[in-house]
Amino acid sequence: MRVLRWPLAAQVLLSSGQLVLAALGTLVLTPQHWGALAIALSVHYVAVGTVAGVTQPVLTWCAGDRDAAEGHRSAGVRLQAVAALPAAVIVAVVAVALHISATALPLSAALVGAASWNALRTVEVACGRFRRAAAGDALHLVVLLVGAGVTVPLDRDAQDARTTVVAWTLATATWGAAALLLAGRRTAARPVGVRAYLDTLGHDVPWMALDGFLVGCTTATVVTVVGWTSGLAAAGAVRTSTTLFAGPLQMALVAVSPLLVARFRRDADLARSGSAPDRRSDSLRVLARVSGLAAAVATAVGALLAVVLPALTAPGAPLHTVHTTSAGAVLPLAVGLWLASTTTAYMRYRRPWRELMLVRLLTLGTSLSVLVLSLVALDLPVAAGIVATAVPWLTFPLAHAVGRWRQVATTLS
Structure with a gap:
């Protein structure tokens, strides 16, 4: 259990954020508005899982080797963020098609932020720094809880406004978690360039x-x-x-x-x-x-x-x-x-x-x-x-x- 303590804590915090988002959408939005946002979020999470493939090889090949994982960090984050840009456009198109146009921009921003956060988190996990991964997950959860506090007092009939606030809350949470991990300390490992990254893990x-x-x-x-x-x-x-x-x-x-x-x-x-x-x-x-x-x-x-x-x-x-x-x-x-x-x-x-x-x-x-x-x-x-x-x-x-x-x-x- 000592070995699993921080990995489990990190995952509990990460999943708790998703629980809060689902509970928030369900409780403050009408079934129709939440259904539309849920479909857009489904596309969002598919995109996040897809672009995560850019840095997933770091976990496969560098798990337990802190210098190797840290060396691939910079190139992996940059490549994954760039890969998220066309996916962000797709999410925005889906939001417009579902008649929740005001969420197009925040959902796109949330996707790029989530991709960057995922890349940084993957490196932390590969390095065995589960406590730092948990810190990013905790910040993500806290921002979502604050967003819930902002959304609930809004007029119940202002469903478009509520939906937009939920989307912006997600964007803020993902970028906040990414910024926290990006500011973290690094090892003395020599950074691997983009070309070298693609040559070794591409x-x-x-x-x-x-x-x-x-x-x-x-x-x-x-x-x-x-x-x-x-x-x-x-x-x-x-x-x-x-x-x-x-x-x-x-x-x-x-x-x-x-x-x-x-x-x-x-x-x-x-x-x-x-x-x-x-x-x-x-x-x-x-x-x-x-x-x-x-x-x-x-x-x-x-x-x-x-x-x-x-x-x-x-x-x-x-x-x-x-x-x-x-x-x-x-x-x-x-x-x-x-x-x-x-x-x-x-x-x-x-x-x-x-x-x-x-x-x-x-x-x-x-x-x-x-x-x-x-x-x-x-x-x-x-x-x-x-x-x-x-x-x-x-x-x-x-x-x-x-x-x-x-x-x-x-x-x-």
């Missing part, structure tokens, strides 16, 4: 960006498809449920991800150097333990929600006006997406990126096809459609890891 960037895009697309598309088939209010309910219910689960799971990546890298290095055997049974046993951990955490969170949620949503309770879908529906999807990313990190040392992305595309295509079939053709309830959407994510990546396992490759492609 071969992983397109694949990790695609991986982030595909994983992010799942949640965003679920929200969008629900909005298309069931209306904006239903889309907002799904977005709220994904944050409020799956958020605590993701806090616990994502907190251990850097430690797992470091473990996979260490095992691969030992196997490649011949210092330790790379046996199929031992290797897959590690992956089985990871899957068991995710299942145990999901069960615990589900049991907790089953007890706490009825009290929070009862008439007169703090969340009685919050529109949500079933808590049990979004938990399997959260577990499946996390397991898919973890399995990809595990198989990265054993199979080329092209094969891993083919599995990801097959999983995503099957998942979304099942969702559309469930909601449109079969006319199933939204909760049932979301559960069906999770099945490919829970099964395909693990089946690929078992069926296509091989010893650690000498070189990666």
Whole structure:
């Protein structure tokens, strides 16, 4: 628990910010306004996950090596911020199309700020400085809470103004967190230039960006498809449920991800150097333990929600006006997406990126096809459609890891 203390604290603070944003949007906006903003935010988070692929290789290849991670910091932050600019334009276009034009500028600013913050945070995590990462997350949370205090007193009928204040609050929070980490102390490591960064880590960037895009697309598309088939209010309910219910689960799971990546890298290095055997049974046993951990955490969170949620949503309770879908529906999807990313990190040392992305595309295509079939053709309830959407994510990546396992490759492609 001492090892997990700061990683878990950082993730709790980060996820708490998303919880506050979802609760704020749900409580101060009408279901229609929150549904429109939720779809725009879904595009925002897909974009953040996609451009995060620029610095994600730092975590994969430099985890635990503080000098190497710090040396890649400057070039990674610059490249990731530049990559966010066209995505910011897309978010602005989506906001205008959803008739919340006043949020176009703050959501675009929030995206560039989030990309910069994510890059800086990735370096801090790769360096093992979880306390500093947690400081940025805490500032992000505090700004969102202040924004909530500003928004609530506004006239209930001024929905456009409330929506705009929520968007500007997000922009301020992301840039504040980025500024805090940017002002932090650095090691004496020699900075790597942009060209050197691309030469050493650039071969992983397109694949990790695609991986982030595909994983992010799942949640965003679920929200969008629900909005298309069931209306904006239903889309907002799904977005709220994904944050409020799956958020605590993701806090616990994502907190251990850097430690797992470091473990996979260490095992691969030992196997490649011949210092330790790379046996199929031992290797897959590690992956089985990871899957068991995710299942145990999901069960615990589900049991907790089953007890706490009825009290929070009862008439007169703090969340009685919050529109949500079933808590049990979004938990399997959260577990499946996390397991898919973890399995990809595990198989990265054993199979080329092209094969891993083919599995990801097959999983995503099957998942979304099942969702559309469930909601449109079969006319199933939204909760049932979301559960069906999770099945490919829970099964395909693990089946690929078992069926296509091989010893650690000498070189990666």
